[in-house]
Amino acid sequence: MMEWTDRHCRRFLRLISARALLYTEMITANALIFGDAERLLAFDRAEHPVALQLGGSEPEALAQAARLGEAAGYDEINLNVGCPSDRVRSGRFGACLMAEPERVGASIAAMIDAVGVPVTVKCRIGIDEQDVEQDLNRFIDVVAAAGCGTFVVHARKAWLKGLSPKANRDVPPLDYERVYRLKESHPELEIIINGGIETLEQCKDHLNHVDGVMLGRAAYHDSYLLAGVDEQIFGDGRPGPSRAQILQNFLVYAESELAKGEPLHHLTRHILGLFKGQPGARAYRRLLSQGACGPSDIEPLARAFEAMSADAPQIAAAE
Numbered sequence: 001m002m003e004w005t006d007r008h009c010r011r012f013l014r015l016i017s018a019r020a021l022l023y024t025e026m027i028t029a030n031a032l033i034f035g036d037a038e039r040l041l042a043f044d045r046a047e048h049p050v051a052l053q054l055g056g057s058e059p060e061a062l063a064q065a066a067r068l069g070e071a072a073g074y075d076e077i078n079l080n081v082g083c084p085s086d087r088v089r090s091g092r093f094g095a096c097l098m099a100e101p102e103r104v105g106a107s108i109a110a111m112i113d114a115v116g117v118p119v120t121v122k123c124r125i126g127i128d129e130q131d132v133e134q135d136l137n138r139f140i141d142v143v144a145a146a147g148c149g150t151f152v153v154h155a156r157k158a159w160l161k162g163l164s165p166k167a168n169r170d171v172p173p174l175d176y177e178r179v180y181r182l183k184e185s186h187p188e189l190e191i192i193i194n195g196g197i198e199t200l201e202q203c204k205d206h207l208n209h210v211d212g213v214m215l216g217r218a219a220y221h222d223s224y225l226l227a228g229v230d231e232q233i234f235g236d237g238r239p240g241p242s243r244a245q246i247l248q249n250f251l252v253y254a255e256s257e258l259a260k261g262e263p264l265h266h267l268t269r270h271i272l273g274l275f276k277g278q279p280g281a282r283a284y285r286r287l288l289s290q291g292a293c294g295p296s297d298i299e300p301l302a303r304a305f306e307a308m309s310a311d312a313p314q315i316a317a318a319e
Contacts, residue, residue: 010047011046021051022051024052026053050074052066054069055083057107063113079121081123082094102142104142105142108143108148119147136182140182144189151191151192152212157172174195183211193209193213194215243308250301251301268300271288284308
């Protein structure tokens with residue numbers, strides 16, 4: 001999610017689940033080729049497994065960007081063909097490319113030839129007036145023939161004409177059954193469902209029909225949702241960490257980042273939802289929000305930890 005799942009967000013989420021596959025923000029191929037690739041691709045080794053999500057429409061540029069991602073250590077390269085934002089559309093990438101399956105196929109083929117890690121696609125069930133049966137099948141068939149074996153499918157159309165990017169997240173109706181039918185008609189493909197999924201129970205229900213589930217805003221705004229993933233979805237057999245454990249371990253990470261000059265608000269903005277629905281959650285968010293406006297030191301985070309874990313045992317910090 002652009003401007004959300006940066007490296008600090010991913011490092012925080014990894015403290016909650018050891019098994020969930022994390023995705024970067026969408027980064028354009030040209031930004032990597034002509035910009036500061038080292039900064040854009042930077043991530044903590046503790047984030048693994050982590051996928052690099054790219055945006056673009058030129059096969060050669062995407063292949064070059066994919067090579068940069070693989071060299072940086074990413075476990076997967078994902079091409080985003082689902083983002084409906086105006087900025088993305090004007091650059092001829094994102095959801096508008098669902099109208100150009102051959103171009104997407106050529107891009108995927110070039111990326112697969114360029115790297116040894118898996119190359120995947122994230123898409124919608126269609127755009128605008130497309131037929132969600134015939135047009136989606138054609139898109140999947142063309143891109144799969146180019147070598148893509150995994151599709152993350154947001155179970156909504158993207159209406160590029162008439163709806164804002166924000167409205168495209170909620171207004172087009174969800175059609176999970178269409179994604180299920182896609183899996184039924186393409187059993188050889190890995191189909192991962194996305195869109196409007198908010199609980200682990202819903203994840204389990206979807207997994208009766210598809211191969212995987214992607215969580216987006218639900219996992220960001222209510223991050224402790226991921227604490228049950230390793231046990232309930234991956235069957236690891238042990239409960240996830242407590243909120244107090246997560247926050248204390250994040251303190252260790254935050255101290256190291258602040259020492260490098262990273263602004264405090266770059267860190268705290270991602271952890272506001274950790275105590276969602278818990279007693280004291282409002283005071284916790286206030287402490288972090290107010291503290292982020294002051295000097296970039298660890299004190300606001302330490303105060304928030306003390307406020308939310310007064311009765312919790314001391315927890316050993318992460319490595």
